[in-house]
Amino acid sequence: MGIKKENVTRRDFLVKSGTIAGGVFFASLLSPFKGVYATKEPEGDGVWYGIGIDIEKCIGCASCARACKNENDVPKEPFFFRNWVEQYTITNNEEIKVISPNGGIDGFTQTVPEKDIYKTFFVPKMCNHCEKSPCTQVCPVGASFESPEGLALVDQNYCIGCGYCVQACPYGCRYIHPDKGVVDKCTLCYHRLTKGLDPACMLACPTRARIYGNLRDKDSEISKFIRDNNCVVLKPQLNTGAKLYYNSLNQEVR
Amino acid sequence: MEKFESLYHALANLDGYIFPNEIVLNWDVLIVMYPYITGLVAGAFILASLNRVFNIEALKPTYVISLLTALSFMLVATMPLITHLGQPFRFYEMLITPHLTSAMAIFGFVYLWYLMVVLLLEIWFDYRYDMVIWSKEKKGFMRFIYKALTLWISDTSVASRKTDDKLGYFITVVGIPSAFLLHGYVGFIFGSIKANPWWSTVMMPVIFLFSAMVSGIALVMFIYMMINFIRKQKNDILCLDTIAKFLFYILIVDFALESLDQIHRIYEADESFDILKILVRGKLFFTFFIMQIGVGTLFPLATIGFFQFYKPKEHIRKIMYLIVSICVLVGIFYMRWNVVIGGQLFSKSFLGFTSYKADLAGGGSALLALLWFIVPFLILAFLLWLLPPWKKAPHVEHIE
Amino acid sequence: MPIQVKRLLMVFGLFIAIMAVLIYFLTPESWGEFGHYRGLALKEIADKEVKHVDVNETCAMCHDSISATFASGEHKSINCQNCHNVGYKHVEDPTKENIVKPEVTRDFCLRCHAKNPARPENYIKQVDAIEHNKDKVCINCHNPHKPWE
Numbered sequence: 001m002g003i004k005k006e007n008v009t010r011r012d013f014l015v016k017s018g019t020i021a022g023g024v025f026f027a028s029l030l031s032p033f034k035g036v037y038a039t040k041e042p043e044g045d046g047v048w049y050g051i052g053i054d055i056e057k058c059i060g061c062a063s064c065a066r067a068c069k070n071e072n073d074v075p076k077e078p079f080f081f082r083n084w085v086e087q088y089t090i091t092n093n094e095e096i097k098v099i100s101p102n103g104g105i106d107g108f109t110q111t112v113p114e115k116d117i118y119k120t121f122f123v124p125k126m127c128n129h130c131e132k133s134p135c136t137q138v139c140p141v142g143a144s145f146e147s148p149e150g151l152a153l154v155d156q157n158y159c160i161g162c163g164y165c166v167q168a169c170p171y172g173c174r175y176i177h178p179d180k181g182v183v184d185k186c187t188l189c190y191h192r193l194t195k196g197l198d199p200a201c202m203l204a205c206p207t208r209a210r211i212y213g214n215l216r217d218k219d220s221e222i223s224k225f226i227r228d229n230n231c232v233v234l235k236p237q238l239n240t241g242a243k244l245y246y247n248s249l250n251q252e253v254r
Numbered sequence: 255m256e257k258f259e260s261l262y263h264a265l266a267n268l269d270g271y272i273f274p275n276e277i278v279l280n281w282d283v284l285i286v287m288y289p290y291i292t293g294l295v296a297g298a299f300i301l302a303s304l305n306r307v308f309n310i311e312a313l314k315p316t317y318v319i320s321l322l323t324a325l326s327f328m329l330v331a332t333m334p335l336i337t338h339l340g341q342p343f344r345f346y347e348m349l350i351t352p353h354l355t356s357a358m359a360i361f362g363f364v365y366l367w368y369l370m371v372v373l374l375l376e377i378w379f380d381y382r383y384d385m386v387i388w389s390k391e392k393k394g395f396m397r398f399i400y401k402a403l404t405l406w407i408s409d410t411s412v413a414s415r416k417t418d419d420k421l422g423y424f425i426t427v428v429g430i431p432s433a434f435l436l437h438g439y440v441g442f443i444f445g446s447i448k449a450n451p452w453w454s455t456v457m458m459p460v461i462f463l464f465s466a467m468v469s470g471i472a473l474v475m476f477i478y479m480m481i482n483f484i485r486k487q488k489n490d491i492l493c494l495d496t497i498a499k500f501l502f503y504i505l506i507v508d509f510a511l512e513s514l515d516q517i518h519r520i521y522e523a524d525e526s527f528d529i530l531k532i533l534v535r536g537k538l539f540f541t542f543f544i545m546q547i548g549v550g551t552l553f554p555l556a557t558i559g560f561f562q563f564y565k566p567k568e569h570i571r572k573i574m575y576l577i578v579s580i581c582v583l584v585g586i587f588y589m590r591w592n593v594v595i596g597g598q599l600f601s602k603s604f605l606g607f608t609s610y611k612a613d614l615a616g617g618g619s620a621l622l623a624l625l626w627f628i629v630p631f632l633i634l635a636f637l638l639w640l641l642p643p644w645k646k647a648p649h650v651e652h653i654e
Numbered sequence: 655m656p657i658q659v660k661r662l663l664m665v666f667g668l669f670i671a672i673m674a675v676l677i678y679f680l681t682p683e684s685w686g687e688f689g690h691y692r693g694l695a696l697k698e699i700a701d702k703e704v705k706h707v708d709v710n711e712t713c714a715m716c717h718d719s720i721s722a723t724f725a726s727g728e729h730k731s732i733n734c735q736n737c738h739n740v741g742y743k744h745v746e747d748p749t750k751e752n753i754v755k756p757e758v759t760r761d762f763c764l765r766c767h768a769k770n771p772a773r774p775e776n777y778i779k780q781v782d783a784i785e786h787n788k789d790k791v792c793i794n795c796h797n798p799h800k801p802w803e
Contacts, residue, residue: 059778061766063736070740071705077258078265079277086271087772098271098605107765108772109783120772125273134449140359141347145691155695158682160347161340163280164358170449172273172602176280178257181340191702200706206732206766207777238448254603349673350680353690370669375662382658405661417656 040131041150041216048150049188050215050243052225053124057209060085060122062104067204069105071189078102080175082186083126083201088253090118096252123246123253124210126201127152127173127186128234131241135165135174135185144183150215150243151190156182170235171242188212215243270606277608279598283591287334287623289440289462290590291327291630296437296463297470298324299373299429304500306426312496318380318643319481320474325373326633332365334626338619357443368436372429377641379422382407383415384646399640437466444593451526452533452597457515464508465586471501472582477634479576485644491568494575495561501582502558509551529604537607538596541588550585554578705740706733712745720799727800737762737798756798763792 041048062085074080084103089112090096097112110120133152136144143159146152159182166174166183177184189199197203202210213222225231225245232249233242246253264277302320305313336345349366352359386408389400407414438459444450445458475497482489519527534542557578561571600607687693707713713734714721724730735741737756744753756762760783768783787795797803 056774057777059766059773060770063766067706067736072702077261078274079258079261081274084274087770089772096605098603100271100274103274107761107768108770109768110770110772114771117771120770122772134447138356138358138447139353140356140362141344142351142353142690142692143347143695145689145695147696148688153695153699155692155698157698158344158347158692158695159341160344162335162338162358163340164356164443166275166280167598168447168449170602172275175275175278176340183340187699190696190699192704192706194700195704197704197706197708203706203708203733204736206729206736208731254605346676346680350677351682351685351690370666378662379658405665407657407661409657414656414658417658421656421658 044148045216046148047214048216049129049193049212050150050222050226050245051126051129051188052211052213052222052229052231052245052247054209054211054225054229054247055121055123056248057207058085058122058124059207059209060087060104060108061206062107063204063206064124064126064201064210065103065105067200068186071192071200072187074184075178077178078105080178080184082173082184083124086123086125087120088123088250089120090250090252091116092118094118119250121250123249125171125173126244127188128171128240128242128244129186129188131243132239134168134170134238134240138164138168140164147190149190149193151188152185153187153190154183154185156180156184159183170238170240264609267609268606269608270601271603272601272606272608273603276598276601279595279608279610281594281598282338282610282619283595283623284334284338284619284626286587286590286594287626288331288338289437289444289594290469290587291331291334291626292440293437293462293466293469293586293590294473295324295328295331295368295373295470296433296466297468297472298327298474299433299470300467301471301474301497301500302376303426303430303433306423307430310496312490312492315490315493316474316478316497318646319478320470321373321377321380322637322641322643323474323477323630323634324470325377326637327630328369328373329633330626330629333629334623337622337626357439357446361439361443364436364439368429368432372425372432376422376425376429378403379418379425381641381646382418383410384641386410387647388645434463438463444597449602450597451524452530452600453593455515455519457511457518461508461511461515464504464511465589467504468501468508468582469586471497471504472579472586475501475575476579476583479572479579481638489572491571494572495565498558498561498575498578501578502555502562505551505555505558505582509555526604529600533596533600533607537599537609538592542592542596545588546585546592549581550588554582554585703742705742706735707741707745710734713741716748723797723803724799727797727803729799729801758791758793758798760792763796763798 065081065084068074068082069076072082074082081103084100086098086100086104087108087110088096088098089110091112093116099108099111101108104122108122110117112120129150129152131146131150133146136146136152139145140162141158141160143155144152144165145155156177161176161181161183163176163183166176174183174185176182189197189201192199199212202212211221211225213220215222217223222245225247229247231245231247232251233245234249235242235254261277268277298320301313302317302324304310305317336342339345348359348362352362354360382404385400385404387410389397389404389408392400441459441462444453444462445455448454475494478493478497479489481487519530557574561574565571566574595610598608599610682692682694684693685691688696710721710724710733714725724734737754739754741753764783766778767780769780773780792798
């Protein structure tokens, strides 16, 4: 009897643990954990934009910043930018100097003598159109939102101008429009994209240092750019899902 | 051009590099006012509940005063926010289409809950009987006002007063977590901004909560003494001593939490530490070390702490309590300042600083902020006239 | 139920009803079409005026000789509107007033060509901002549309 009973419990045990193990296994089949490369595009079809900037090609002419201001009626004062260019200079005694005179529009003059320069490069900055954008997350009224194309846009006829999104953007890409009292930011020239035109900054770039395209299409220019180059995004530790990829960016850049 | 004059000035005086869009300080002193005022509300309310729920009899004289204080500050609590908006007339959108992932949108509902369900109800239950009596005494328009305030209930039976008392007690019990929620939530508005290392800490709601209690208690202490001064009444020294004792305890907790936060920062020393160190030692030196810690924390701690061991003469204590309450109020204001303004003084590139002048975002905001601090006192004066606590009937327990 | 509770419930009921009515009437049309925002906003943003006309070929329709020289020169990768500012008005109604004919100072060319160690040599030729033919205007020797002409 005793032996039999023991057998039953063992079988019971096996069956039970089998069920549990099987259950866990099937559950994991249903929603297995997957690591995701950088950002993951949401379900759906149609374009989902990403941007690439090749630091090596940037000559720091700030044509992009200029074109953006002209195209989008950004106030001309040096406090309001949808995109701008910075020059990083790392000196031989490890100091980081960054300049961006009027967002680069006024032209760069290197103040560090050449013999003291360890390395120096330009970094064009613009909205990263993050996939998990902290700015649209905090908008209290839903005036800042992510469009189906993956662009972080602002509904200026609905925005209340609280400035919370300006605080939440880790990249400083938003500003309150001084005349309209609402927030303004890069739209990747949504009004041009929808008409089949390139964004103004991409059009103006004389060396084609900036590209954009459909991240869902694995053969698009941007997908190739990300695959073939050693690309990074800004502030990856904040997990914003930034979709602005820089080729050969230095880690000093923030 | 003139509009941007101060911005050009700031641009010329940059320290290091900041993103071009960061030269404009979007959240100015009005936004400093906002957590300050909500903090006063939450703190004053908690002092009231100390008396009601934990039955601390010595606090009795301040019970109604702290409720009315909380109410009058609560009524203007959102005004700094609204007047600061770029499009003030669109504020209603926050209630119509609230974005549920936004801390600020949810704050609208936390605010409404706290104002309507907690504060107004508690005061209503507390005054209902008195308002019925007053409505019978008064004539004409005032009579109508009191009638309307009682919602046309004219029951004055002891049983109905008992019900008032019971429900009021229930509301207070609900109110304590609500007050915590209210101000913890304000802390969360800042603490949840991961882009800003000066704000982004889980301690933020807790620190805001305790500093709120500190400031609220100090405010009630101040107002209590002021009311007695104006009405030429004697201060109840036992009551003041008790308030001061609570102020002392909570100040210790608050100081400990804040120190913990700073020590944690210093020890962890992550990528933002270098810039924050320069920020605190440089641009925030006066407001942080001298005003917030020195005037707002250490001096009150030392004074009241000393009184716990040695009690000098009554009138000396009274004067000291008055000074301490003002110091604490000033100190907590600077604590909010250091959070709100301090968090915007350094660049999110961690490479430089901008500077703040009160007129940077359109001259009037400092004046507006002052206005929103004065208005609650006017409301309070009105409330004290409408609902004078000293004319209330004795508490229901005492008539049995 | 005590009368107080009854009356209060009435007041709260009234309040919630008013809120509901307000929400019903104030929620903008097309709300929630794609997400928690006004669907119309997309259209409004898309309808903004395009200011940079597309490509250099648009200018070539009328300025064929300049465009031809331009296309054979080193500056061919640059958009005309980089130097001439936006051309949407000019293309519709070509006058001198609505297009910029840049006044060439040295800085005009030097914003791209000044020597700067950050500029990649293989993408842009650079000259010393001060030393290269000191005090002379660049277009005395270089044609802006075809630098080596």
